[in-house]
Amino acid sequence: MTLSLTELAACFEGVIPSILCTVGADGTPNISYLSHVTRLDDEHVGLSDQFFSKTARNIRENPRAALLVVNPHDGAQYRLDLQYCETVGSGPVFERMAADLRATSAQVGMTDVMRLRGVAIHRVLGLRAVRSPLAAAPPEAWRGSALPRMAAVVDAFADRTELGEIVDAALDALEAAFRHGATMILLHDPARDCFVTLGSRGYGRTGIGADVLPGEGLIGLSGKEGRAIRVSDASRLRRFGAAVEASSEQENRTRSVALPSLPGAMSQIALPMATQGRIRGVLFLESPKRLAFSAEDEAALALIARQLAAAIALSEADAAEAAPDAPIPRRPSEVASPHIRVVHHAHDDSVFIEHDYLIKGVPGRILIHMLEAFLSAGQVDFSNREIRTDRALRLPGLKDNLETRLLLLRRRLEDKNAPIRLLRLSRGRIRLHVAGYPIVISDRKSGAQ
Structure with missing residues (x-):
C-alpha cells in the first residue's frame, strides 16, 4: 500500500x-x-x-x-x-x-x-x-465528524440576546458536544488591554475576573496574534498560571484573580473570537487526554469562536440601544443593618467588600458610582444609556464594552457571595440590590487607604 x-x-x-x-x-x-x-x-x-x-x-x-x-x-x-x-x-x-x-x-x-x-x-x-517487533496500539474510536457538533454549539447560543445567556449557552453546549474537560471564555478589555474571564466550565472554581495579558501563555498569544494555537501534548510544558495558588488572601494581596487550571492537562487549544476585524476575546479549551483536539476539531472550534464573537458584538449593540427614553423609576433607599464596608482605591478603581478583593478597573468604578447614587438619591435602577452617558464614569470611548463590564461585575459579586448584587431587569436595564447599608470609603474623597 x-x-x-x-x-x-x-x-x-x-x-x-x-x-x-x-x-x-x-x-x-x-x-x-x-x-x-x-x-x-x-x-x-x-x-x-x-x-x-x-x-x-x-x-x-x-x-x-x-x-x-x-x-x-x-x-x-x-x-x-x-x-x-x-x-x-x-x-x-x-x-x-x-x-x-x-x-x-x-x-x-x-x-x-x-x-x-x-x-x-x-x-x-x-x-x-x-516494522516493529511489537503490535501497534489499537486506535481510539472515531468520535464522528466535528460538523454536527459545531452546529449543535452554534444553535445553542444563536437565538440568545443577553450576553450572560450567550456565554453560558456556549459553555454548556461546548461541554456537551466535545466532552473535552474544561473551557473558558475571555473577552478583551480595551481599557486595560487584557483578556478577562467571563465564564468557565470544568474547573474547581470559576476564575471569573482572571485576566491574561496579550502574548502571555497560549491564551494571550492567540489573542495577540489572532490565530488558533493547538498543543497536543503539554506534558513537557508549564501551563501558564498553574503555579499560582488561588485564595482570597492571594486576591487581596495582588488585587487580581488567578486563572483556573485543569490538573494534568495534556491538550490545549486557544482560538481568537474575532469579528469585523476586531479581536473580541479568546475561547480556550483543554483536556487531560493527549491529542484531544484534531485538525478538524480546530476548524470547527474556530468557526464557533467567530460566531460567538458576532453574537457578543450584536448583544452589546442591542443593549446599548435598548434603554427607554422615559425616566427610570427610582426607589427610596432604606437604611438597613448590617452595615457593609466598601473600600475603593481610586488609582486603579479596585474595590474591596468586607476586606475581600472584588474587582478593579472600569467595573469597579461603575459599582462605586451605583452605590453613591443609591446613598445620595436612593437610586436602585440603572440603564445602560444612563451609565454610558455619565461623564463622571470616564468610560473609554464608543467601544466601551459596557455590557461585558456589567456582566463581569455581576458575576464577580455572585462568585464572592457578596451582600451586593446586580439584577438584570430587561435588555439594557439593571437593578442594584443591597442586603444592608453600604459604607463607602474612597481615597478619591477622603484620603483613606
Whole structure:
C-alpha cells in the first residue's frame, strides 16, 4: 500500500520528537532530535533550523537525510527519505513554524529566548512504514465528524440576546458536544488591554475576573496574534498560571484573580473570537487526554469562536440601544443593618467588600458610582444609556464594552457571595440590590487607604 504524508498528519503534532539522521562527507552519521517538523504539502516537510553545528555541516556537505516520525496514537513509525531544498527565513512557511515555536515558548516562559532562525525545506523522496517487533496500539474510536457538533454549539447560543445567556449557552453546549474537560471564555478589555474571564466550565472554581495579558501563555498569544494555537501534548510544558495558588488572601494581596487550571492537562487549544476585524476575546479549551483536539476539531472550534464573537458584538449593540427614553423609576433607599464596608482605591478603581478583593478597573468604578447614587438619591435602577452617558464614569470611548463590564461585575459579586448584587431587569436595564447599608470609603474623597 502506498502511503502519503496526509495519512501521517498525527505524526507532525509534536507529541513525540522526530529523529533526523544526516551523514557527513566522510560517511560518519549523526542523529538529532527535532521537536518541530511540519508537513507543508504531500511532497515537502519543514524542519526547524535550530540544528547543532554538526547537523548543519552534514546537510551542506550531503543534502540527503532520513527522518523517523512516530504516530502518537498507536506508536507506528515511518521513515522519510529527504532531499534538502532550501532554508527560508521569511514568508508563509516561516511564519507558520515561527508561530508554533512561539506557542511552545510561551508555555515554558521563554518567549524571548526561543526564536526560529529558519525553516529547512526538504523534499520527501520516499516514505515507508518501519516494522516493529511489537503490535501497534489499537486506535481510539472515531468520535464522528466535528460538523454536527459545531452546529449543535452554534444553535445553542444563536437565538440568545443577553450576553450572560450567550456565554453560558456556549459553555454548556461546548461541554456537551466535545466532552473535552474544561473551557473558558475571555473577552478583551480595551481599557486595560487584557483578556478577562467571563465564564468557565470544568474547573474547581470559576476564575471569573482572571485576566491574561496579550502574548502571555497560549491564551494571550492567540489573542495577540489572532490565530488558533493547538498543543497536543503539554506534558513537557508549564501551563501558564498553574503555579499560582488561588485564595482570597492571594486576591487581596495582588488585587487580581488567578486563572483556573485543569490538573494534568495534556491538550490545549486557544482560538481568537474575532469579528469585523476586531479581536473580541479568546475561547480556550483543554483536556487531560493527549491529542484531544484534531485538525478538524480546530476548524470547527474556530468557526464557533467567530460566531460567538458576532453574537457578543450584536448583544452589546442591542443593549446599548435598548434603554427607554422615559425616566427610570427610582426607589427610596432604606437604611438597613448590617452595615457593609466598601473600600475603593481610586488609582486603579479596585474595590474591596468586607476586606475581600472584588474587582478593579472600569467595573469597579461603575459599582462605586451605583452605590453613591443609591446613598445620595436612593437610586436602585440603572440603564445602560444612563451609565454610558455619565461623564463622571470616564468610560473609554464608543467601544466601551459596557455590557461585558456589567456582566463581569455581576458575576464577580455572585462568585464572592457578596451582600451586593446586580439584577438584570430587561435588555439594557439593571437593578442594584443591597442586603444592608453600604459604607463607602474612597481615597478619591477622603484620603483613606
